[in-house]
Amino acid sequence: MKAAVFIAGDHLITPLGLGSAANFGRILAGDVAIQPIEDTDLSDHRIHAARIDENVWLDNIHHPQRYTRLEQLIILALQAMIDAYRIPVDHSTLVVLSTTKGNITLLHRSQTAIPAERVFLPVMADALQHYFGFENRFITLSNACISGSLAISVARQLLQHNDKYQQAIVIGGDEISRFIVSGFDAFQALADEPCRPFDRDRKGLNLGEAIAAVYLSKTPTIGAINIMGIGSYNDANHISGPSRTGEGLYRSIREAMRQAGDPALDFISAHGTATAYNDEMEAIALQRCGLTAVPVHSLKGYYGHTLGASGLLETVLGIQSLKHDQLIPSMGYAQQGTNHALNIITPENQGTERNTTLGTFLKTASGFGGCNIATVFQKI
Amino acid sequence: MDKHRHSIQSYCLIRDRTITVNGQRYLDVEPTAALLDFLKTAYRQLDIDYPKFHKMDGLSKAIFIAVELIARESGPYNDDTALVFSNYSSSYLADSRHAMDIFNGTHPMASPATFVYTLPNIAMGEISIRHQLHSENVFFIFDSYLPEFLVPYGTAMLDDGKTSGILSGWTEVTDTRCDVFLYHIGKTGGMPHTIEHLKRLYQG
Amino acid sequence: MSELTQELKAKIITQLNLEDLTVDDLDDNTPLFGDGLGLDSIDALELIVMLDKGYGIKLADPKEGRKVFETIQTMADYIEANRK
Numbered sequence: 001m002k003a004a005v006f007i008a009g010d011h012l013i014t015p016l017g018l019g020s021a022a023n024f025g026r027i028l029a030g031d032v033a034i035q036p037i038e039d040t041d042l043s044d045h046r047i048h049a050a051r052i053d054e055n056v057w058l059d060n061i062h063h064p065q066r067y068t069r070l071e072q073l074i075i076l077a078l079q080a081m082i083d084a085y086r087i088p089v090d091h092s093t094l095v096v097l098s099t100t101k102g103n104i105t106l107l108h109r110s111q112t113a114i115p116a117e118r119v120f121l122p123v124m125a126d127a128l129q130h131y132f133g134f135e136n137r138f139i140t141l142s143n144a145c146i147s148g149s150l151a152i153s154v155a156r157q158l159l160q161h162n163d164k165y166q167q168a169i170v171i172g173g174d175e176i177s178r179f180i181v182s183g184f185d186a187f188q189a190l191a192d193e194p195c196r197p198f199d200r201d202r203k204g205l206n207l208g209e210a211i212a213a214v215y216l217s218k219t220p221t222i223g224a225i226n227i228m229g230i231g232s233y234n235d236a237n238h239i240s241g242p243s244r245t246g247e248g249l250y251r252s253i254r255e256a257m258r259q260a261g262d263p264a265l266d267f268i269s270a271h272g273t274a275t276a277y278n279d280e281m282e283a284i285a286l287q288r289c290g291l292t293a294v295p296v297h298s299l300k301g302y303y304g305h306t307l308g309a310s311g312l313l314e315t316v317l318g319i320q321s322l323k324h325d326q327l328i329p330s331m332g333y334a335q336q337g338t339n340h341a342l343n344i345i346t347p348e349n350q351g352t353e354r355n356t357t358l359g360t361f362l363k364t365a366s367g368f369g370g371c372n373i374a375t376v377f378q379k380i
Numbered sequence: 381m382d383k384h385r386h387s388i389q390s391y392c393l394i395r396d397r398t399i400t401v402n403g404q405r406y407l408d409v410e411p412t413a414a415l416l417d418f419l420k421t422a423y424r425q426l427d428i429d430y431p432k433f434h435k436m437d438g439l440s441k442a443i444f445i446a447v448e449l450i451a452r453e454s455g456p457y458n459d460d461t462a463l464v465f466s467n468y469s470s471s472y473l474a475d476s477r478h479a480m481d482i483f484n485g486t487h488p489m490a491s492p493a494t495f496v497y498t499l500p501n502i503a504m505g506e507i508s509i510r511h512q513l514h515s516e517n518v519f520f521i522f523d524s525y526l527p528e529f530l531v532p533y534g535t536a537m538l539d540d541g542k543t544s545g546i547l548s549g550w551t552e553v554t555d556t557r558c559d560v561f562l563y564h565i566g567k568t569g570g571m572p573h574t575i576e577h578l579k580r581l582y583q584g
Numbered sequence: 585m586s587e588l589t590q591e592l593k594a595k596i597i598t599q600l601n602l603e604d605l606t607v608d609d610l611d612d613n614t615p616l617f618g619d620g621l622g623l624d625s626i627d628a629l630e631l632i633v634m635l636d637k638g639y640g641i642k643l644a645d646p647k648e649g650r651k652v653f654e655t656i657q658t659m660a661d662y663i664e665a666n667r668k
Contacts, residue, residue: 002540100499102470107479121470121521139529140521142470143501150518161536179475182482183495187629188646232516234463234508240496241625251514368496369505371517420603434603435626487637492629493600 005156006224006380008167009085009215010316011077014303015050015208018080024320027302027328030347034194034206034304043181048194050208050304051176062131065113068103070175071124075131077211081169082132085215089134094158094165097125097140098151098172099308105177136165145271145367146232148172148212148311149375153230155216171213174307180207187240189275196332197272197298198279198344205273208304212312220380225319228263228360228376231255235370242277246285248372249364253289256362260376265294266358267327267345269318271365272298273305274332278366283338291362297345301331311365315377318361322379325358386538388571389545390453391563392446393584394422400584401449415558419445430510437474437497439467439553440506446562447507447547454564457511462543463504464534465562466520467552474498503551515543525550525561527578534565534573550582588660596656599634600627612657620655628653639667 015033016026033050106119117123125138143150155168184190191204235248270282286292299314306313321328329347360378392401397418399406407422419441423433474497482488504517534546549562561582565573593610614620631653635641652662
């Protein structure tokens with residue numbers, strides 16, 4: 001039997017604020033980070049996106065000019081984690097970094113104090129490692145939209161199989177750039193309004209920015225969350241189109257649930273990008289797993305799609321939900337929009353009151369390249 | 381150290397403009413040949429009908445060829461064969477093409493067919509489709525080929541029963557550099573899945 | 585008109601990397617998707633970019649694409665009717 005690995009802490013930097021409790025409060029109050037943005041740096045036309053406001057966080061970094069905006073955000077989050085949980089910066093701590101595009105803006109806009117090589121993720125990871133003096137090199141992974149959730153899986157496996165590591169910080173982040181906006185535009189995937197996951201009239205996704213981190217420990221502390229099971233399978237179907245049968249996600253959920261001992265789920269935090277095909281695919285996979293009656297939400301209606309951070313951001317908020325015994329409504333949903341009906345959480349049906357008790361949830365994610373992941377989390 | 385429970389079943393090395401499979405020369409072209417021409421020659425030599433190959437970016441093409449050649453030695457792959465790849469430049473080839481599309485020229489506009497390859501794990505999607513692998517994929521971004529990390533990582537996956545086999549290795553492909561070293565790890569086969577042995581094979 | 589269809593064929597072959605085909609292999613009325621040429625969803629998006637970049641035509645509604653991109657001929661007809 002492998003050692004259990006727990007989530008013993010977390011941190012968020014999002015357009016709605018710092019810290020998971022603050023973010024949880026904001027979204028329960030119905031606040032939405034997605035706004036219309038007219039910025040020619042990002043796009044020639046107006047987009048709807050959720051962007052972090054620099055002015056809120058620009059402090060407390062040594063030599064900020066030596067770091068890109070994304071690096072500064074990651075530094076702030078790492079510092080907050082180290083301080084809050086007294087995480088040692090020595091050989092016992094592993095850092096896993098999840099990002100899809102990292103410093104991609106350096107590809108077309110050079111910054112005087114920053115070497116152009118920092119567009120390469122290993123160089124960026126080194127800069128972050130040396131800022132704090134971590135003994136272990138960062139483990140960086142880039143797996144499209146499942147990166148954040150997959151990073152938890154990788155860190156868990158490394159903790160379970162290596163006595164050297166006692167704890168890990170898993171941190172994910174991505175930045176909105178013209179590089180990314182133009183690509184999603186070309187895919188006709190962007191909605192010209194705040195997105196509406198799983199809704200009949202959904203028009204596509206919004207991009208968002210967030211830095212999200214979890215602190216993994218082999219020691220079960222008070223209030224820790226047990227990572228009960230993880231499954232990750234490729235669709236083997238198409239590099240950008242979600243599978244029509246939800247095969248990879250179906251297998252991922254089945255495996256995660258099997259490892260977890262098939263617990264009753266109190267809710268599901270879906271990927272729910274609000275594109276026509278993604279949401280339909282997820283509904284099919286949930287139907288095949290017999291999970292359509294479980295309350296489900298997507299948080300993309302609050303934060304947009306935060307790419308390499310999304311799996312982590314949504315996990316952290318799911319944990320808040322468990323801790324407060326309160327379900328988070330799925331923002332933007334009004335009418336059934338998938339062939340299989342899902343039990344979408346709305347303020348009316350179950351989202352406003354404290355629920356008796358919430359113990360277990362399932363987090364899923366799917367991404368380009370046909371990758372999928374499902375993770376079961378449980379209160380201890 | 382280095383007791384091994386798992387074996388390298390076969391491996392492929394694409395370095396500069398040369399391809400070897402299990403140490404045997406498969407293709408060798410002019411060192412000055414353009415990357416994409418070289419990869420096209422390799423594809424033609426495979427003698428397969430897979431038109432989608434031509435739509436792939438350079439990273440996916442190189443990986444596709446290596447995985448195809450390994451399959452001829454120790455395939456067909458089990459459906460659960462996991463993919464654990466790593467490189468330095470992530471999807472830099474596609475990234476710079478996409479940047480050209482959107483920042484240069486008289487009519488800058490993104491191409492969806494280019495943009496989709498601006499994620500390194502797309503290559504793993506391509507070979508999952510080709511070989512029908514429903515499996516776990518992870519793409520690490522490292523400074524250099526790191527058997528010190530990949531060997532224990534792969535061993536742990538196999539020991540945990542996550543998979544019966546793994547395709548793993550280093551897949552660095554840029555305009556100037558092609559350094560792809562992929563190998564098939566499983567229960568049988570003569571070569572030990574150890575850090576030392578892989579270091580030796582990687583040197584070519 | 586046939587000049588435009590020839591031009592489209594050449595563009596499609598290059599843009600969509602249909603390496604093994606030549607202009608002569610393509611018939612004006614062969615379905616581009618499904619059992620015909622077997623193009624996929626990314627190709628469809630690429631055709632939308634081609635209309636925009638090459639002919640200044642913006643296809644606002646992707647659903648419209650299904651009819652426009654049925655064959656080379658339907659594409660040519662659409663371009664003739666809409667180009668500026």
